[in-house]
Amino acid sequence: MKQLLIAILFPLIVGCAGNEQTIVSQSPYVTHTLQYLGLEGKIVGVSKHDRLDRPRTGTIFRPDKQAITELKPKYIITSNWTQKHVIDEVVPEGTVPVVLDGFRSMGEIEENLVRICDALGVAGGQEQAERFHHEWTQKAALINGNSSRVLLLSACTGQPYSFGKKTWLYDLFQHAGFEIVETHEHVRHITIGNEFNEVKDLVNHFRPDYLIVFERDMGKVCSAVSMETNVKVINLDGDYFLHPAPVILKGLTELKAKEPMWLD
Structure with missing residues (x-):
């Protein structure tokens, strides 16, 4: 009986854990970064410029508040091009905004890997950054x-x-x-x-x-x-x-x- 209960409940537990990590990616470069980290499956919404097949949530400069609210993401990840007052206006209660850089150097791209992992509570962010640094500098x-x-x-x-x-x-x-x-x-x-x-x-x-x-x-x-x-x-x-x-x-x-x- 105990084994039967575990078999029934385990998918539900895993599903709940996944839902807690749902993400709206507000820029294609955010999506690419999440894919490198193996987190594409957590993405529930993307900007209208993205090629990933997900519901659209506006743009960096003009996020779609209604679309984001309907998706109920745990996180919305955007760039520092989105003004703070816009983020405050469109991010629903319970959703955590994560703001990335990346435009000034390759080092900032590495830092984004760490920032995302830290924000989402995913282990190994620094290791991922070091791996990417090794890969791009070697190439x-x-x-x-x-x-x-x-x-x-x-x-x-x-x-x-x-x-x-x-x-x-x-x-x-x-x-x-x-x-x-x-x-x-x-x-x-x-x-x-x-x-x-x-x-x-x-x-x-x-x-x-x-x-x-x-x-x-x-x-x-x-x-x-x-x-x-x-x-x-x-x-x-x-x-x-x-x-x-x-x-x-x-x-x-x-x-x-x-x-x-x-x-x-």
Whole structure:
């Protein structure tokens, strides 16, 4: 009889424990970080920009209070781009907000692993951070950037921006042996009214050896910029690089595979 009761109650106990750890991920980079930690199964809601198949809960800047309340998560994890008064307004009673950084360095991505584990009461956060540090630094060390002078660009169209100092990509590509010629701290938005109105203006000013663009395909605008400035464009998958999260390990694998583009 005792064994029968245990067999009946055990799934209920496990289920209750799982419900206590339910999470709303308010950004794709949060989702990628949770996946690295093996916590995807705890995610019950994601932002509208996420690719994970879960109910949508708005965006970083405009979280959907009703959707979040209906999900009744134990935790909502967002970035420091969400203003505090917005968090106070949308987070339901009983839900714990967890705010992450990650945009200024690779070290902040490591810190996010620890912060999530500590907030959720999951053991091994520091070990996970150390594992990720070892993985990304080893992959970066295998890449020969050859001191190539580069600009790191989100895109060639729309509202492009260039990654400068105090960003995770500046940090990452330095470790991979590149020289990033952008002098602006954080990101430089390229738009009419700013110092550089178009991508070609930025390229002509800094004269990099290569323009690294985080889009899978060249596109007409990038191709035109390359022809007008005589600077070669290297396209990389933005899904791997534009999220300050451990998914960047896949990006380093892609970058290594494209090494002949700047070493030939």
